[in-house]
Amino acid sequence: MDAAAADDRLDRAFMALADPVRRSIVARLSRGPATVTELAEPFDITTQAVSKHIQVLEAAGLVTRSRDAQRRPVHLDAAALETLTEWIDRYRLIHEQRFRRLDALLASADGADAAASAEQD
């Protein structure tokens, strides 16, 4: 998978979780698979709307679907969720490491000047 495709996947995944209905669906699916009708039940919207939400989650790789007679059970894909936390944590950790370096500099003798140059790093 090239960088652009990975980017596209992240776009879709973050966008998918930006909607409260879809986040709620993910929360429900963490407890096991469910059909479209079951997933629609708690909401005040049509099953068509929920079907679209599921398509968004599926296009983002966050869920997969199987077949059971007329039903199309939806399953959570936890590995995709992990990709998201990996992206976030990468930059969170870089940021925190930078803070630790800054603290170390401030603790050293000529603190102020060293910190000012670290800021430009």
Place this chain on the structure above:
Amino acid sequence: MDAAAADDRLDRAFMALADPVRRSIVARLSRGPATVTELAEPFDITTQAVSKHIQVLEAAGLVTRSRDAQRRPVHLDAAALETLTEWIDRYRLIHEQRFRRLDALLASADGADAAASAEQD
């Protein structure tokens, strides 16, 4: 903060990271603060557009801003990123725990039937 407000914050944060330009800005800010002009430089869009992107990140609580003469340096807020990983990891872990329970049932004597009922959980 009530549940609806927390929901709204998550909406904004996930939506903010759904855009590749904004993710790139977050990546840049993980290495230290930067001004609007600096952040705009790598992209082929106007500074106005970048300014709007930063407003989106700010409204999501992902960045804060300070003042340095005409400049408005942007700083990453790593704590907000942590809120996102917490949300994701909660449901990821619930899902994985459920899988571990399922494995345990399948490993036990009357595996098949027990697993089928667990599926409905």
Place this chain on the structure above:
DNA sequence: CCATTATTCAACCAATCGCTTGATCAACTA
């Protein structure tokens, strides 16, 4: 075969998104 159930497709609508251009505001500097 026919009716029912579960889901999706299609067309449409109001609202929002990302971006643009042009103007304005704020703060420094020659």
Place this chain on the structure above:
DNA sequence: TAGTTGATCAAGCGATTGGTTGAATAATGG
């Protein structure tokens, strides 16, 4: 003070979003 730099505001535009209604498709069960 006048000009310059850095950033934002405002209005507009094409594309996309989340939702609807209505019709179509697929699979089951009597």
